[in-house]
Amino acid sequence: MAVAVEGGEKWFRTCDVTGFKVDLRAEKIARLNAVMAVVSLLIAVIAALLLVLTRWQLFHVLPVDWYYRVLTLHGLDALVFWIIFFELAALTFTSTAFLNTRMSSPFAGWAGTVLAIVGWLLVNYTILTGNADVLMTSYAPLKAHPLFYLGMILFAVGALVIVTTFFANLMIWRRENPGQSLPLFVYGLMAAAIIAVITIVSGAIIYIPTFLWSLGIIKDIDPGVYKLIWWGLGHPSQQINVAAHVSVWYLITFLATGGTSINEKISRFAFILYIVAINVASAHHLLVDPAVSPVWKVWNTSYVMYLAVFASMIHAFAVPSAIESAQRRRGFTKGLFEWLKAAPWGNPAFSGMWLSMIIFGFIGGITGVVNGMEQTNIIVHNTLSVPGHFKGAVVGGTALTFMAVTYYLIPLLFRKKIAFYGLAKFVPWIFGIGIAILAVSMYILGAFGVPRRHWDITFSGGPFTYTFNPVTDFFWALFGLGGILAVIGALLWILQVVVSVFFGKPFNGPQDLQIPIAEPPPPAKEEEDKFAAPGTFTLVLLFMVAFIIFVALNYGWLSAMWEVK
Amino acid sequence: MAILPPPEGWFNQKVAKDEKIWMGLAFVMSLFLFFWMIAWHVYAKQNPSFTTYKTTPEEFYALEQAFVNKYKVGEENGIPVVKPPPGSDVFILARQFRWEPVLVLKKGEEYRFHLSSLDVLHGFSLQPVNMNFMVYPKYDYVLTFRPTSAGEYRIICNEFCGIGHHMMIGKIVVEE
Numbered sequence: 001m002a003v004a005v006e007g008g009e010k011w012f013r014t015c016d017v018t019g020f021k022v023d024l025r026a027e028k029i030a031r032l033n034a035v036m037a038v039v040s041l042l043i044a045v046i047a048a049l050l051l052v053l054t055r056w057q058l059f060h061v062l063p064v065d066w067y068y069r070v071l072t073l074h075g076l077d078a079l080v081f082w083i084i085f086f087e088l089a090a091l092t093f094t095s096t097a098f099l100n101t102r103m104s105s106p107f108a109g110w111a112g113t114v115l116a117i118v119g120w121l122l123v124n125y126t127i128l129t130g131n132a133d134v135l136m137t138s139y140a141p142l143k144a145h146p147l148f149y150l151g152m153i154l155f156a157v158g159a160l161v162i163v164t165t166f167f168a169n170l171m172i173w174r175r176e177n178p179g180q181s182l183p184l185f186v187y188g189l190m191a192a193a194i195i196a197v198i199t200i201v202s203g204a205i206i207y208i209p210t211f212l213w214s215l216g217i218i219k220d221i222d223p224g225v226y227k228l229i230w231w232g233l234g235h236p237s238q239q240i241n242v243a244a245h246v247s248v249w250y251l252i253t254f255l256a257t258g259g260t261s262i263n264e265k266i267s268r269f270a271f272i273l274y275i276v277a278i279n280v281a282s283a284h285h286l287l288v289d290p291a292v293s294p295v296w297k298v299w300n301t302s303y304v305m306y307l308a309v310f311a312s313m314i315h316a317f318a319v320p321s322a323i324e325s326a327q328r329r330r331g332f333t334k335g336l337f338e339w340l341k342a343a344p345w346g347n348p349a350f351s352g353m354w355l356s357m358i359i360f361g362f363i364g365g366i367t368g369v370v371n372g373m374e375q376t377n378i379i380v381h382n383t384l385s386v387p388g389h390f391k392g393a394v395v396g397g398t399a400l401t402f403m404a405v406t407y408y409l410i411p412l413l414f415r416k417k418i419a420f421y422g423l424a425k426f427v428p429w430i431f432g433i434g435i436a437i438l439a440v441s442m443y444i445l446g447a448f449g450v451p452r453r454h455w456d457i458t459f460s461g462g463p464f465t466y467t468f469n470p471v472t473d474f475f476w477a478l479f480g481l482g483g484i485l486a487v488i489g490a491l492l493w494i495l496q497v498v499v500s501v502f503f504g505k506p507f508n509g510p511q512d513l514q515i516p517i518a519e520p521p522p523p524a525k526e527e528e529d530k531f532a533a534p535g536t537f538t539l540v541l542l543f544m545v546a547f548i549i550f551v552a553l554n555y556g557w558l559s560a561m562w563e564v565k
Numbered sequence: 566m567a568i569l570p571p572p573e574g575w576f577n578q579k580v581a582k583d584e585k586i587w588m589g590l591a592f593v594m595s596l597f598l599f600f601w602m603i604a605w606h607v608y609a610k611q612n613p614s615f616t617t618y619k620t621t622p623e624e625f626y627a628l629e630q631a632f633v634n635k636y637k638v639g640e641e642n643g644i645p646v647v648k649p650p651p652g653s654d655v656f657i658l659a660r661q662f663r664w665e666p667v668l669v670l671k672k673g674e675e676y677r678f679h680l681s682s683l684d685v686l687h688g689f690s691l692q693p694v695n696m697n698f699m700v701y702p703k704y705d706y707v708l709t710f711r712p713t714s715a716g717e718y719r720i721i722c723n724e725f726c727g728i729g730h731h732m733m734i735g736k737i738v739v740e741e
Contacts (some may be wrong), residue, residue: 018568064728064731065728068725068728068730098568133728135725139685139686139724139725141684141685141686141702142685142686142725142726142727180570181570181571181575182570183567183568183569183570183571184567184571185567185568222703223685223686223701223702223703223704224701224704227686250567251567251568253567254567254568255568260567261567262581262584263578263580263581263584264571264575264578265575265576265578265580266580266584266588287613288613288697288698288699289698289699289701289706290615290617290699290701290704290705290706291615291617291704291706292615293615294606294612294613294615297613297615298599298602298603298606302598302599302602305595305596305599306594306595306596306598306599307595309595309598310591310592310595313587313588313591313594313595314587314588314591317583317584317587317588317591318584321581321583321584369598373598373601373602374602374605374606374612374613375602375605375606375609375611375612375613377613378611378613378696378697378698379695379696379697380697381688381697381698381699381723382688382690382697382723382724383690383695383697383723447695448693448695449690449692449693449695449721451688451690451721451722451723452723453723453724453725453730454723454730454731455730455731456731457731459721459731459732459734460731460732461729461731461732462662462731462732462733462734463641463642463643463644463663463732463734463735464642464719464734464735464736465734466692466719466721466734468692468693469693530582531581531582531583532581532582532583532584533581533583533584534583536583537583537586537587540587544590544591544594547594548594551598551601555605558611559609559610559611561611561694561695561696561713562611562691562694562696562710562711562712562713562714563610563611563710563711563713564610564611564612564613564614564696564708564709564710564711565610565612565614565708565709
């Protein structure tokens with residue numbers, strides 16, 4: 001699908017693997033953003049190790065002030081910078097290369113990147129110098145140094161500028177290709193970008209007055225309003241991640257197995273549901289807070305009658321069924337699961353994606369619904385179950401997916417061979433299993449009432465003491481094991497990426513491709529009224545059973561608590 | 566195809582039978598969860614309240630002091646112990662880094678808890694029953710509790726409130 005492009009050939013190289021035209025100016029911007037993502041992840045992972053070894057009180061390595069400092073650092077570098085820089089790279093690269101079109105404004109791309117990096121520097125600097133011990137959420141009236149808020153604002157503005165170039169690139173593509181539909185992968189990222197705009201505007205609405213308050217220009221920030229609007233940034237930005245990583249699932253499915261959504265209309269419909277329903281999630285954080293009414297809570301916390309959960313369940317069928325359908329057409333038709341057994345498990349992008357789907361669905365997704373229900377939130381709020389949930393959703397889901405797809409980006413975006421490729425086979429497993437153990441043990445610790453964001457759960461120095469159920473000792477050990485495994489997995493991945501990108505052998509064409517790209521499977525035979533993906537259907541039914549059991553268990557526990565109204 | 570525009574006629578392609586059934590199930594589950602919350606809110610006994618009064622740290626401190634003076638029965642580790650009559654209003658004050666007062670309650674009786682903070686956000690986490698609510702400055706959050714079990718309970722703070730966050734632990738005693 002060669003198309004005429006403005007600006008002549010000098011801006012482009014033609015990818016010798018995919019045949020796509022790659023705008024070199026966009027590629028450079030994407031590369032820098034990707035590098036910033038990895039640097040942020042490295043900071044976050046080192047911080048994570050220190051945090052694991054502090055909360056596991058057998059070691060308790062950090063002193064109290066550094067615990068909260070490192071926790072702030074970890075939260076922002078992991079949950080904000082690593083993921084958003086990666087998404088900015090993805091938005092820039094895909095809206096040009098995948099559409100065979102040019103970068104609308106390289107200047108805006110660079111300006112956005114520079115702003116974001118300056119913001120990143122300010123935030124990391126203020127945290128490490130002890131001027132922003134306010135944790136990721138910086139709930140007013142806790143106050144940080146003005147430069148901290150300024151850094152967050154600059155980062156957000158930079159990100160918004162790059163998101164704007166994404167839309168401008170799409171408009172150029174539209175002009176050059178009238179009447180064509182976007183590829184599903186880009187369509188999903190567009191959903192992510194739309195959610196990003198709404199999210200970043202929320203961020204601006206709250207960070208700008210908070211910045212002025214920290215300077216003494218505004219007298220007062222209402223803590224309730226702060227929390228309401230801050231989570232208009234905080235939670236929907238996780239929905240950017242969901243839309244982005246589900247898009248990447250479709251991409252990896254295609255690259256690693258040749259599979260395509262068995263019904264693109266359905267997949268696209270699910271992305272639209274994300275946009276429609278997902279921006280109300282601020283309520284998840286206000287269920288046991290004063291002032292907001294039950295009607296507001298129930299409507300918003302359920303993403304408008306669980307439309308976003310519905311959308312995720314649609315993808316939960318659409319992605320594996322794409323794999324199953326491709327594999328069946330290749331002849332792996334025996335029984336329910338031969339297609340899965342014969343899947344390319346040696347391909348780290350595939351294994352990483354599959355693990356991330358399982359962890360995101362079974363751990364992140366199910367716990368997320370329970371945490372976010374109006375009543376069960378009472379037994380979850382601010383316990384260790386909350387980070388347990390988002391370890392499953394964001395780390396097992398988004399981070400692992402991004403790590404998996406990077407094995408394709410190293411040759412195709414950075415034009416380098418993957419260093420220590422033999423290792424790549426194991427990395428998603430080490431990281432994925434580590435995170436799964438970590439998430440589950442944190443969730444269970446939370447169910448015993450262990451608080452999150454807490455330096456010492458023996459309450460040393462307090463007027464009373466309290467000892468949690470001794471069973472928790474076992475789960476703390478599991479927590480340590482899972483955390484350390486995940487840290488090892490992440491460090492191995494970072495090592496591979498850094499060595500490949502900065503010191504790796506150049507990638508000179510398809511003969512250098514280490515990670516396989518699947519041939520498209522033979523076309524489907526028309527078979528009416530038969531199940532398209534019986535194996536996937538079985539798996540999603542299993543998921544549904546687990547889901548129902550978990551909701552029922554939690555309401556059972558809740559009913560044993562004190563009465564409250 | 567994820568990386569290429571969709572094939573001709575994609576919009577009119579029939580939805581496979583299993584995908585249709587799954588979407589039906591998933592949609593029913595979504596609606597069920599939604600209406601379950603509403604039903605629980607109407608019929609069951611554990612629901613977060615939204616009764617809130619506007620207050621100020623000074624006003625709430627005065628209310629709490631009056632409450633303590635009225636029902637004080639002793640002192641423990643420098644914190645007053647208060648035994649309010651069943652059905653009464655109970656004031657719990659959160660501040661960096663303590664909860665006060667210590668409460669002595671009677672099992673099976675209702676108490677109208679008022680929670681507020683003098684400074685930053687705090688988290689009211691009742692252990693080991695594991696019920697968790699937020700405490701804000703300037704908001705008086707009213708929760709009507711009925712303790713259904715006797716024993717010694719702790720209130721720990723589970724919203725980061727500063728360097729002494731881990732020392733913030735209070736106590737509630739429930740008598741038979």
